[in-house]
Amino acid sequence: xxxxxxxxxxxxxxxxxxxxxxxxxxxxxxxxxxxxxxxxxxxxxxxxxxxxxxxxxxxxxxxxxxxxxxxxxxxxxxxxxxxxxxxxxxxxxxxxxxxxxxxxxxxxxxxxxxxxxxxxxxxxxxxxxxxxxxxxxxxxxxxxxxxxxxxxxxxxxxxxxxxxxxxxxxxxxxxxxxxxxxxxxxxxxxxxxxxxxxxxxxxxxxxxxxxxxxxxxxxxxxxxxxxxxxxxxxxxxxxxxxxxxxxxxxxxxxxxxxxxxxxxxxxxxxxxxxxxxxxxxxxxxxxxxxxxxxxxxxxxxxxxxxxxxxxxxxxxxxxxxxxxxxxxxxxxxxxxxxxxxxxxxxxxxxxxxxxxxxxxxxxxxxxxxxxxxxxxxxxxxxxxxxxxxxxxxxxxxxx
Numbered sequence: 001x002x003x004x005x006x007x008x009x010x011x012x013x014x015x016x017x018x019x020x021x022x023x024x025x026x027x028x029x030x031x032x033x034x035x036x037x038x039x040x041x042x043x044x045x046x047x048x049x050x051x052x053x054x055x056x057x058x059x060x061x062x063x064x065x066x067x068x069x070x071x072x073x074x075x076x077x078x079x080x081x082x083x084x085x086x087x088x089x090x091x092x093x094x095x096x097x098x099x100x101x102x103x104x105x106x107x108x109x110x111x112x113x114x115x116x117x118x119x120x121x122x123x124x125x126x127x128x129x130x131x132x133x134x135x136x137x138x139x140x141x142x143x144x145x146x147x148x149x150x151x152x153x154x155x156x157x158x159x160x161x162x163x164x165x166x167x168x169x170x171x172x173x174x175x176x177x178x179x180x181x182x183x184x185x186x187x188x189x190x191x192x193x194x195x196x197x198x199x200x201x202x203x204x205x206x207x208x209x210x211x212x213x214x215x216x217x218x219x220x221x222x223x224x225x226x227x228x229x230x231x232x233x234x235x236x237x238x239x240x241x242x243x244x245x246x247x248x249x250x251x252x253x254x255x256x257x258x259x260x261x262x263x264x265x266x267x268x269x270x271x272x273x274x275x276x277x278x279x280x281x282x283x284x285x286x287x288x289x290x291x292x293x294x295x296x297x298x299x300x301x302x303x304x305x306x307x308x309x310x311x312x313x314x315x316x317x318x319x320x321x322x323x324x325x326x327x328x329x330x331x332x333x334x335x336x337x338x339x340x341x342x343x344x345x346x347x348x349x350x351x352x353x354x355x356x357x358x359x360x361x362x363x364x365x366x367x368x369x370x371x372x373x374x375x376x377x378x379x380x381x382x383x384x385x386x387x388x389x390x391x392x393x394x395x396x397x398x399x
Contacts, residue, residue, distance in 0.1 A: 001304055019034035043342070053126035058095025059391035061371045064317030066267050066290050068128060068233065070372050072365055072390035074098035074319070077110040079378040085113040087380045089120070096386050097127050098375055100293075102239055111226035119228060124394050129232050131223040132239035132271060136248060139215045141191035143206045144198050162197035163190075172242065172275045180335060181273055181325045182297065189274055192242040199245055212251035234291055235265040242274040244282030245314040252290050266289055273322065280318070284311040288379055291375065296320040298327070298363050300344050305367065312369035320367075322376045324360035324386075345370040354388075361389035366396055 049062065051069045060069045075088055077100050082102065088099070099118075101110050111131065115243050118124040148156060170178060199207065208213075222232065237255060238246045247270060256319060259265045269291030272279035276294035283289035284307075292311060296304050297320070327343050329335060343356060344365060350359040361373045375386040 007234050020382045039129075043155055044293060052128055053092060053095060055093075055095030057394050058109035058387075060095075060097075062317070063319075063371045064290060065310065066234075066317055067140055068267075070098045071096045072372050073290060073361065073387050074100060074372050074374050076321070076374045076376045077101035077105045077114070078311050079376050080110045080113045081106050082109055082113050083118070084378070085117050087383055088114075088377060089123070089188040090380055091377055091383045091387060092123065092126055093391075094383070098130065098372065098389065099127050100225070101223075102132040102236075103219060103226070104239070108222070108226050111223055115227040117230070124229065128234070129227065129271070130236060131220075131227070131230060131232050131233040133216050133219045133235065133237035134221050134239045136212075136238045136252075136292060137192065137240060137242075139187060139211065140246065140249070141188075141195050141207065142160075143209070143211065143279075144189070144195040144202065145203050148194065149197065159194065159197045161384070163193040166196055166243075167193045169263045170243070170278055172278075174303075177277075177300055179295070179297075179300055179326055180323070180362070181322045183335060185273055187388055188240060189242050192246060196243050196245040207248075208250045211281060212249060213255050216251065216255045217259075219342075220264060224264060230267065232264075234269050235259070236266045236271050236293065238286065239271055240274075241270055242276060243273045247282050247286060247289070250296045253286075256288075257301040261387040269293065271321070276302045280304070280307040280311050280316075284314045284316055287314075291317045291319065291322050295322040295325045296364055296367075297302060297360065298349060299326065299342060307336065308369045309369065317371045317374050319370060319374055320364040320370050323364040324357040324375070326367055327360050328357045349399050352392075354392075355385060357386060358389050358392075361386060362392045362394060363396065365392065366394065 012330050048067055050067050054060070059072045061072060062225050073096060075091060075098065080088065080101070101112055108333050117289065118127060148159065160299060162230070167173065220235065223232070237256070239377055241247060256265065256268045267290040268288060270279060270283050270289055271293040273295045276296065280292050280294050283303070285293050296308065299347050311318055327338060327346050329338060346356065346359050346363065350363050354362060356387055361375065364370055364373045373389070377386060
């Protein structure tokens with residue numbers, strides 16, 4: 001009875017998928033031009049490509065030197081909770097093979113929900129799992145703040161002046177480069193640059209310290225427990241970096257190597273909403289970051305594309321996030337209304353009878369240096385709509 005039920009559910013999902021394709025007048029996504037090896041490849045086999053959940057209706061790209069073949073649209077963790085995760089099985093049936101999560105999402109509930117999802121028969125082997133070290137940046141800033149609070153006022157003033165100078169030099173707040181994707185996003189920049197202004201004189205009290213190692217270790221162990229898995233394919237640390245200094249702590253790489261030796265993680269990555277080009281260049285220069293997930297969209301693209309090309313050329317895998325956010329915020333409250341000129345710009349550049357979010361993802365995916373776009377899949381409607389962007393190739397128009 002259980003097998004019959006699962007077969008009926010699979011048929012229902014595929015019916016919904018193909019019906020949606022027909023009703024929208026869109027073709028099925030073509031598989032990207034990559035080796036047709038198929039099947040599963042063991043991580044230690046030395047093979048150049050590692051496949052999971054390969055489906056003919058999905059397009060895949062290689063995630064840089066990791067060799068992981070990931071679906072062009074992957075699943076973000078923001079919407080996923082214990083009462084909202086079952087629909088992701090539809091996305092997996094459609095060929096999606098990458099689940100992104102973090103301990104800060106819903107205070108760990110997202111990781112628990114993904115854990116329940118992959119506990120279903122055979123699902124763990126069909127997907128790649130990524131989590132993040134969410135507490136890292138706040139722990140770093142808190143440790144520097146403790147030092148800062150004990151300094152005389154004249155030194156505090158000099159540090160804040162240097163922090164403002166660094167921030168201006170890197171154009172972190174430049175309109176069009178900085179975009180507000182969620183409420184409170186910019187708050188972390190203040191703490192990060194105060195810390196950065198202190199690294200020269202006080203870094204020996206913070207960077208590479210035992211508390212840093214414990215923050216990373218405790219975060220990973222907690223995530224493993226909540227998801228109920230023995231390893232993550234990619235560990236993102238820092239989560240939401242604003243600057244190169246946040247990546248340079250020796251404790252990140254050393255602790256990652258220890259976790260990798262224990263078999264708990266496989267590849268190291270970083271994410272960035274603020275200053276994505278600067279963070280991406282820093283990760284590429286350091287050489288030990290395998291993956292970066294950065295804000296990249298039709299609005300900030302001109303500021304970021306050169307850094308993306310450089311990173312991809314170095315062998316890093318680059319995933320675009322916040323591709324649709326500047327033009328579609330159906331679930332983002334507390335932000336300013338979307339300026340109409342943004343939507344009109346996207347409509348002019350991307351031809352075809354697609355929805356605005358689809359066009360946003362399609363725009364990002366026309367960049368061959370991008371491995372995938374991450375999408376918040378709130379329900380089955382989002383799954384069937386957003387996954388249609390995979391495999392679409394268009395001739396972009398000039399804005």
